Amino acid sequence: MEHEDIIKELGKEKLIGFYTKMVKIRSFEERIRFLFLEGKMPGTIHQYIGMEANAVGVCSALQKDDVIASTHRPHGHAIARGLSFNEIMAELYGRTTGCCRGKGGSMHLGNLEKGMLTAIAIVGGNLPIVVGMSLAFKLMKQNRVAVSFFGDGASNEGSFHESLNMAAVLNTPSVFVCENNQYGASTSIKKVMKIENIADRARSYGIEGVIADGMDVIDVYIHAKDAIEKARKGGGPTLLELKTFRFCGHSRRDPGSYIPKEEKESWQRKDPINNFKKLLLNEGLAGEDELDDINNLIEKELDESIIFAQESPEPAPEDTLKDLYATMEVPE
Amino acid sequence: MILSIAEALRKAIYDEMERDDKVFHIGEDIGIEGGFGGAFTVTLGLEKSFRDRIIDTPISEIGIFGAACGAAVMGMRPIVDVQYGDFLFCAMDQVANQIAKLRYMSGGKIKVPVVMRAPVGVTGRGSQHAQNMEPYFLSCPGIKIIAPSTAYDAYGLLKAAVRDDDPVLIFEHKLLYGAKGARKEEGAIDASSEIPDEDYTIPIGKAIVRKEGKDATIISHLLMVHHSLQAAKTLEKEGISCEVIDLRSLWPLDIGLISESVKKTGRLFIVEESPKQGGIGAEVSAQIAETIPDHLISPIVRIAAPNTPAPFSPVMEKFYIPQPERISKEVRKIIEEY
Known part of the structure; x- marks a missing residue:
């Protein structure tokens, strides 16, 4: 299908939804970066700026009872999957009202009731778990799909190999979404892999490998939807590689000095939000004012979530001893 | 059946x-x-x-x-x-x-x-x-x-x-x-x-006394329970009465049952098939030493494998695994000294 036809088919409401979710992620990340640098927020953060189209495109293609698993960089996935600013912000502040009651923090965001597993911050750690979640759906004859988000770096882990092979032979309803943002921490992917496309690795497991433009939310959505619906119909797993880039450092105060200026600039020209905004305006699907209103509402919601988080109670120190076992207290 | x-x-x-x-x-x-x-x-x-x-x-x-x-x-x-x-x-x-x-x-x-x-x-x-x-x-x-x-x-x-x-x-x-x-x-x-023809479970976290005794408490699990019971049998003939506890659960530890036994016997031996370094004996003896040191009348003894990987040669392997003879020897030695 051509892009224009797809735009027509998706319709205004869905496309504005894409825009809103992407701006939510960008605004959230920019705001907390500021809070973090001011020293108002504890811990560490790995940000998703530049990669918004990935999470939004994939999550928009899911059904309500599908499940995603994320990584150490989970803010975008959490927002795209429908976790509220409040529960995310409070978790970043380590408060009892956070989605993990302050026990998870930035790297372990999740809310299974909303279809997102507690994020797994070990590189490659969530892939086998996603095989298991989708195996459970298959055994219980539920028509659900599990999606793993992971980075280019994770595709060099042993768990990637074991998981894709196992998902293939067990024919589980899994989708493996590799967000190839070109760098594993500070290391260029070109330095640690001799192939151009991670999707090519799918062939060695006898499953389909697909590439989509991770800077284009519509392209991500279309390819994700295909893979998800194929899995749902019993067609087995897909490896979906999204070519993308992070406009920020790996974590915290990393300025990303290892990224050549030209490379950075060429990716910034593909900014998924700017370009999508232009498309909405050019196609006459939205006016400047309408989009400004969306942005303003998001800023207001962010203001409120920061107040909510800052005014939420801190856990008691002894809460450390809660929530480990379902059936007993922590032994001394 | x-x-x-x-x-x-x-x-x-x-x-x-x-x-x-x-x-x-x-x-x-x-x-x-x-x-x-x-x-x-x-x-x-x-x-x-x-x-x-x-x-x-x-x-x-x-x-x-x-x-x-x-x-x-x-x-x-x-x-x-x-x-x-x-x-x-x-x-x-x-x-x-x-x-x-x-x-x-x-x-x-x-x-x-x-x-x-x-x-x-x-x-x-x-x-x-x-x-x-x-x-x-x-x-x-x-x-x-x-x-x-x-x-x-x-x-x-x-x-x-x-x-x-x-x-x-x-x-x-x-x-x-x-x-x-x-x-x-x-x-x-x-x-x-x-195995009775009924639906039964054994609670996790509960140890069991396999043999009652009054002079020494021997704690172990898996194969070492059987070795400890053999050692206790030998010692019984010599007039040394050992209480043998099968841990059954390693975590949570049934420290309550172990403590009761140590309060009675005053002597604690932990037998395990893994290396002594950082072993189960280290954990059990630390907990006992922390909580009821006054009840001990002799030093706690850990009877474990050496701090090496398991060897292949049957001769070395026999040396590696705590044998019943070694357990009874260690208990005898402590009883004689204290």
Whole structure:
């Protein structure tokens, strides 16, 4: 299908939804970066700026009872999957009202009731778990799909190999979404892999490998939807590689000095939000004012979530001893 | 009926799968037709009754444990067979970082009811197929650890583990399985029991006194329970009365029962088949020394394997494993001195 036809088919409401979710992620990340640098927020953060189209495109293609698993960089996935600013912000502040009651923090965001597993911050750690979640759906004859988000770096882990092979032979309803943002921490992917496309690795497991433009939310959505619906119909797993880039450092105060200026600039020209905004305006699907209103509402919601988080109670120190076992207290 | 540990475990798995269709078993070589039912025959023939829920996998320990973890989170009750406990290390991220911590990281909002079956024991296979790695998991909050030394306990503990809402690691001893035919183990010890025809479980976290005594308390698990009982028998003839406690659960430890016994005997011996460094003996003796030091009339003694990997040569292997003679010698020495 051509892009224009797809735009027509998706319709205004869905496309504005894409825009809103992407701006939510960008605004959230920019705001907390500021809070973090001011020293108002504890811990560490790995940000998703530049990669918004990935999470939004994939999550928009899911059904309500599908499940995603994320990584150490989970803010975008959490927002795209429908976790509220409040529960995310409070978790970043380590408060009892956070989605993990302050026990998870930035790297372990999740809310299974909303279809997102507690994020797994070990590189490659969530892939086998996603095989298991989708195996459970298959055994219980539920028509659900599990999606793993992971980075280019994770595709060099042993768990990637074991998981894709196992998902293939067990024919589980899994989708493996590799967000190839070109760098594993500070290391260029070109330095640690001799192939151009991670999707090519799918062939060695006898499953389909697909590439989509991770800077284009519509392209991500279309390819994700295909893979998800194929899995749902019993067609087995897909490896979906999204070519993308992070406009920020790996974590915290990393300025990303290892990224050549030209490379950075060429990716910034593909900014998924700017370009999508232009498309909405050019196609006459939205006016400047309408989009400004969306942005303003998001800023207001962010203001409120920061107040909510800052005014939420801190856990008691002894809460450390809660929530480990379902059936007993922590032994001394 | 009288069953071996392998048979009792098989019956427990069968009964639990029959009772609850959320229970499934996953591992390497566990349900291959014409195969051997896992390395130690435990799952032999189960695939005939539960073809969809006895799941054979590639040799992929990360994949297997991760799959169990994910399935458990979504409401299933997986049992994992790791073939040899030694291979747990291949899956260590999934066991120690994911299975053990997911509930905690979620703020107690999810459950991870995985059962992990790990055969252990220093048994003629050298360093990588014949070790006791139980202590590694003693420093892994989030996982319960059980270790049955009789078929009766194996049945009751495994059923308790499957029904438990937390992850449970069960260590099974190769010399205690009672596997028959081609899978029979050299030097095996009879651990079979009468298994009543009823649905019973054994609570996790409860030790049991295998033999009462008044002069010394000997704590052990798995094969070492049998060695300790032999030693106690020898010592009894010499007029030394030993109380032998089978831990059954390594975490949580039944420190209450151990303390009661030590208060009575005043002497504590911990016997284990793993290296002494950072072992179960270290944990038990520290807890006793911290809480009831005044009741001790002699130093605590740890009787363990040397601080080396398990060797192959039968001569060295015999030296490596705490033998009944060594246990009785150590007890005798302390009784004579104090």
